[in-house]
Amino acid sequence: MLLSDYDYHLPEELIGQTPTMPRDHSRLLVVDKTKKEIEHKKFYDILDYLNEGDVLVRNSTKVIPARLIGKKESGAVMEVFLLKRLELNRWECLVRRAKKLKLDQTIIFGDGQLKATLKEVKDDGNRILEFTFDGVFEEIIHELGQMPLPPYITEKLEDGDRYQTVYAEKGQSVAAPTAGLHFTEELFEKIAQKGVEVVDVYLEVGLGTFRPVQTENVLEHKMHSETFEVPEKTAEVVNRAKAEGRRIVAVGTTSVRTLESAADSSGKLMATSGDTEIFIYPGYEFKIVDALITNFHLPKSTLLMLVSALSEKDFMFSVYEEAVKEKYEFFSFGDAMFIY
Incomplete structure (x- = not known):
């Protein structure tokens, strides 16, 4: 399986730069993978393609304002990107111009209410920073931090909540589960009225989502680990639906990865939590997911491989x-697909 087989040409002007308003007025490309037919719709038309008895599974993780701008004691500006919390006050981070920060040197954020000291340099270049602060860390970064938009979005986001789903509940993701950005509270009400069950999973989306595959032999690629949780209620609802032959519709590739990571060999969804490095590519046998709501993905990305596994690559x-x-429009602020 070659990386070059997953390349395609995308004109730069088709990269979505601003979120659609209202959220559910983005475009929707409906893909019937069995009949190999497509239709052009609006996202609110998803109601016409969800059936009574379907189970809609969404990743209710919350994005944190993970981009922090601070200064060393010398006055040099430093940019820190929170990646993964390791302990209460220790984070794995990306540090811009990282070589300028030596071990035990400190970065000061804001007026000093938050400080970070370099404690370790990892083999992959990421840094382990130890934070000191007065008060609640989450409240401080919401005051000082910025939403961690992907590098291909160059326009300033005026409202940080637009990079957050309307159902975001808990978690420390550094990227949004972007398929969920198309939903509104009103649309969920209509979905419920149609007899569709909606349940939650949680996967803390990391920067690995945006990192390109570096190996030409795709099978040599190593996925970054992400933390997930499947609540008891979600497992019960999904397992009952599967036993009754009803569809499981995943909202976004992060929901797919969570569901498939938590499935046992018999296809039963386990109520569990942990870390996953699951890599889904053509040839994968799906245990849980029947249909997928997703955005359009980057060339040569593992997410493009995942949707090619659910449908058929060509x-x-x-x-x-x-x-x-x-x-x-493509990528995070782009339009959507429904593959069924």
């Missing part, structure tokens, strides 16, 4: 060609 690439031709 057909999926023809779908992407159609999306480019019809000028759909």
Whole structure:
């Protein structure tokens, strides 16, 4: 399996730079993977494709304002990107111009209400920082931090809540589960009225989402670990639906990865939590997920491989060609697909 097989040409002007308002007025490319047919709709038309008895599974993780700008005691400006909490006051981080920060040197944020000291340099170049602060860490970073928009979004986001789903509940994600950005509270009310069950899982989305695959042999790629949780209620609802032959519809690839990570060999969803490095690519046998709501993904990305596994690679690439031709917007603030 070669990385070059998952490349496609995307004109830069099709990269979505600003979120659609209202959220559910983005475009929706509906993909029937069995009949190999597509339709062009609006996202609110998703109601027409969800059936009574379906179970809609969403990743209710919360994005934190993980980008922090501070200064060393010398006055040099430093940028820190929170990646993963290791202990109460220790985080794995990306540090811009990291070589300028030596072990035991400190970065000061704001007026000094938050400080970070370099304690370790990892083999992959990431840094372990120890934070000191007065008060509640989460409240301080919400005051000082910025939403961690992907590098391909160059326009300033005026409202940070637009990079947050309306159902975000808990967690410390550094990237949004972007398929969920299209939903509104009103749309969820209509979905419930139709007899669709909505349940939650949690996966803390890391920067690995945006990191390109570096190996030409795709099977040599190592996924970054992400923390997930499947609540008891979610497992019960999903297992009952599977036993009754009802569809499981995942909202976003992070929900897919959570569900498939928590499935046992018999296809039963376990109520559990842990870390996952699951890598889904063509040939994978799905145990839980039947259909997927997702955005359009980067060339050569593991997410493009995942949707190619759910559908069929050549057909999926023809779908992407159609999306480019019809000028759909791509990536985090782009339009959506429903694959069923």
